[in-house]
Amino acid sequence: MAFLHGATKSKSGVGSALKKRSLTPYLLLAPGLIWLITFFVIPIFSLASTSTMVRPQGAQIGTYVQELRFANYVDAFLANQEQYVRSFLYAGIATILALAISYPLAYMIAFKAGKYRNILLVLVVAPFFTSFLLRTVAWSQILGDEGPVVTTLKLLPFFDDSIRLTATPFAVVSGLTYNFLPFMTLPLYASLERIDPRTLEASGDLYASGFTTFRKVTVPLSMPGVVAGTLLTFIPAAGDYVNAALLGNPSTKMIGNVIESRFFAVVDYPTAAALSFTLMATILILVTLYIRKSGTDELV
Amino acid sequence: MAKTKVSQDTGDLVLNRISKYYGDFCAVDDLSLTIPDGSFFALLGPSGCGKTTTLRMIAGLEEPTAGTISIGETDITTQKSYRRNVNTVFQNYALFPHLSIFENIAFGLRRRGIKEVKDEVEKALNLVELGHLSERKPGQLSGGQQQRIAVARAIVNRPEVLLLDEPLGALDLKLRRQMQIELKRIQLEVGITFIHVTHDQEEAMTMADTIAVMNQGKIEQMGSATELYEAPKTAFVANFLGQCNLIKVKVQSRSGGKVVVSAKGHTFEIPESRVSSSNDALLLGVRPEKLRLDDKGVNSIKECVVTDRSFVGTSTQYLVRTPWDLELVVFEQNDEGLHDLRVGDKVSLEWDSEHTFGLDGAQDVNAGADLDDDE
Numbered sequence: 001m002a003f004l005h006g007a008t009k010s011k012s013g014v015g016s017a018l019k020k021r022s023l024t025p026y027l028l029l030a031p032g033l034i035w036l037i038t039f040f041v042i043p044i045f046s047l048a049s050t051s052t053m054v055r056p057q058g059a060q061i062g063t064y065v066q067e068l069r070f071a072n073y074v075d076a077f078l079a080n081q082e083q084y085v086r087s088f089l090y091a092g093i094a095t096i097l098a099l100a101i102s103y104p105l106a107y108m109i110a111f112k113a114g115k116y117r118n119i120l121l122v123l124v125v126a127p128f129f130t131s132f133l134l135r136t137v138a139w140s141q142i143l144g145d146e147g148p149v150v151t152t153l154k155l156l157p158f159f160d161d162s163i164r165l166t167a168t169p170f171a172v173v174s175g176l177t178y179n180f181l182p183f184m185t186l187p188l189y190a191s192l193e194r195i196d197p198r199t200l201e202a203s204g205d206l207y208a209s210g211f212t213t214f215r216k217v218t219v220p221l222s223m224p225g226v227v228a229g230t231l232l233t234f235i236p237a238a239g240d241y242v243n244a245a246l247l248g249n250p251s252t253k254m255i256g257n258v259i260e261s262r263f264f265a266v267v268d269y270p271t272a273a274a275l276s277f278t279l280m281a282t283i284l285i286l287v288t289l290y291i292r293k294s295g296t297d298e299l300v
Numbered sequence: 301m302a303k304t305k306v307s308q309d310t311g312d313l314v315l316n317r318i319s320k321y322y323g324d325f326c327a328v329d330d331l332s333l334t335i336p337d338g339s340f341f342a343l344l345g346p347s348g349c350g351k352t353t354t355l356r357m358i359a360g361l362e363e364p365t366a367g368t369i370s371i372g373e374t375d376i377t378t379q380k381s382y383r384r385n386v387n388t389v390f391q392n393y394a395l396f397p398h399l400s401i402f403e404n405i406a407f408g409l410r411r412r413g414i415k416e417v418k419d420e421v422e423k424a425l426n427l428v429e430l431g432h433l434s435e436r437k438p439g440q441l442s443g444g445q446q447q448r449i450a451v452a453r454a455i456v457n458r459p460e461v462l463l464l465d466e467p468l469g470a471l472d473l474k475l476r477r478q479m480q481i482e483l484k485r486i487q488l489e490v491g492i493t494f495i496h497v498t499h500d501q502e503e504a505m506t507m508a509d510t511i512a513v514m515n516q517g518k519i520e521q522m523g524s525a526t527e528l529y530e531a532p533k534t535a536f537v538a539n540f541l542g543q544c545n546l547i548k549v550k551v552q553s554r555s556g557g558k559v560v561v562s563a564k565g566h567t568f569e570i571p572e573s574r575v576s577s578s579n580d581a582l583l584l585g586v587r588p589e590k591l592r593l594d595d596k597g598v599n600s601i602k603e604c605v606v607t608d609r610s611f612v613g614t615s616t617q618y619l620v621r622t623p624w625d626l627e628l629v630v631f632e633q634n635d636e637g638l639h640d641l642r643v644g645d646k647v648s649l650e651w652d653s654e655h656t657f658g659l660d661g662a663q664d665v666n667a668g669a670d671l672d673d674d675e
Contacts, residue, residue, distance in 0.1 A: 199395075201390070202388070203407070204360075204381045205361070205381055207382045209380075212411060
């Protein structure tokens with residue numbers, strides 16, 4: 001800002017060199033701005049306008065006219081309440097599970113891994129080298145009726161032979177947890193790794209046992225990572241439809257699946273758009289509340 | 301000022317033949333040390349000499365490979381750090397960034413289950429004269445302020461021993477001087493044993509009652525600042541504390557309380573009590589400020605040449621070359637007796653016998669001289 005200000009103020013015929021320089025920030029911003037406007041701002045407005053459209057009586061499927069019908073939102077929401085609740089529930093459970101799995105993992109990599117640190121980090125990211133879809137399909141194999149998990153469970157006395165894992169909420173939540181695990185692990189690792197080990201020593205020096213040190217020093221200092229990780233997991237998980245589609249059944253449908261089928265199968269654009277907006281707004285509100293509550297405002 | 305004196309007699313801190321090995325590397329080598337209760341003790345040495353390792357073993361952050369550590373009658377060698385009544389002021393303070401200054405200081409008290417911490421914390425804050433900052437976060441404080449908070453955070457627990465690990469290393473010179481005086485005042489006020497680890501000889505000399513000079517995991521010499529400076533026992537101590545001229549000499553005679561030595565045709569005298577070796581080859585030591593640019597005394601070297609001169613405010617420092625090409629450092633006070641010599645001027649040097657000392661001649665003349673002062 002100060003830079004721009006200074007550049008425009010020096011108007012005493014300094015010559016073209018300075019004028020050119022004052023354009024530099026805009027030129028540097030241009031590619032990003034153009035990209036955002038073309039692929040985010042314009043589509044958002046187009047989506048917003050679609051959400052209040054109506055199909056005229058007798059018109060062809062896929063033909064809509066603008067009538068500013070805000071009741072679309074109410075209709076869409078009322079018809080899909082269950083899927084909304086399920087989306088946030090599944091995403092919430094997956095986020096908590098991912099946190100429970102990632103925290104010890106990130107802690108171990110940050111404090112105990114020594115020279116293996118980089119290898120372990122690569123291993124965390126390694127699944128990303130294969131496609132998201134493939135990995136999810138692989139899970140349906142793993143959890144399949146003839147797969148290793150079910151076969152093992154059947155050997156245990158408390159499960160009868162009718163046990164299934166695919167096409168259950170369990171499978172969907174497992175898929176979500178697995179697919180977003182690196183998004184949780186990496187920010188956690190980053191904030192744990194930044195902790196000065198001397199503060200941990202200082203805590204021990206000041207009469208705190210290992211567990212108290214963890215509770216009173218390590219956890220509070222890793223909060224930025226916890227917040228970042230949970231957001232990076234929860235937000236995409238809430239809107240995800242791949243896991244529910246590949247690992248679930250009709251009664252585990254999430255809101256992403258509804259939006260997907262409204263857009264592509266039913267070609268009911270206004271409802272799909274209204275559902276998308278409602279999802280976005282809900283996530284935005286939840287995230288804002290969460291960040292306020294966790295007291296890490298400086299993150300945003 | 302608040303009365304914070306801890307009067308219970310906790311007893312001396314005794315390190316008995318402790319060693320610390322990291323694999324094959326010996327950081328601390330069979331070290332024995334008794335630090336009297338209530339004293340201000342400094343462990344002085346270059347980086348890598350084992351002083352911080354020694355401190356960390358006292359704190360319980362490292363376990364000695366061999367030997368025992370005890371305070372008074374209690375053996376604390378294997379006691380966990382959080383059970384020891386010892387607190388540390390860490391090198392970079394290690395304040396808890398997520399807690400307010402008040403909570404930082406209250407941390408130790410709360411961990412020991414003390415509910416009413418307000419009075420104690422305020423007393424500690426007043427001791428370091430930062431009572432007005434209790435609601436701030438560490439990040440909002442200057443280096444000097446953080447340093448004092450680190451002291452307050454340790455001292456509020458009234459430890460038997462307070463360990464300071466290069467606590468002033470990160471401060472600028474002026475602030476460091478100020479904090480040296482401040483720490484000394486606090487120590488006198490609370491009467492706790494302070495063990496101060498530093499590589500800065502001036503800092504150690506300013507603050508400590510007793511200094512132990514460490515080198516390569518061993519203690520070279522222990523004593524008051526004056527003792528170490530005026531009568532060093534090794535070349536390392538002579539060079540590490542201040543500057544020193546060491547001249548290789550041969551003993552001619554030892555009689556009548558005097559040792560007569562010679563070097564390249566010049567003879568000098570050293571009081572026998574100040575010679576710490578019975579060898580015939582000695583190092584004659586004399587501090588630069590004890591040398592005079594004159595030729596009257598018993599100990600003198602004539603026909604020297606000034607090869608360098610620098611003005612440093614309180615004194616002018618000359619580099620003077622002897623006829624046998626040895627360079628000696630001479631400090632001359634900037635008062636009315638100033639000679640104001642130029643490079644190339646002919647000059648004679650002389651000094652008093654009682655200002656010299658004799659060290660074992662088998663040592664490296666430069667031991668401890670060219671060490672990097674920084675960590």
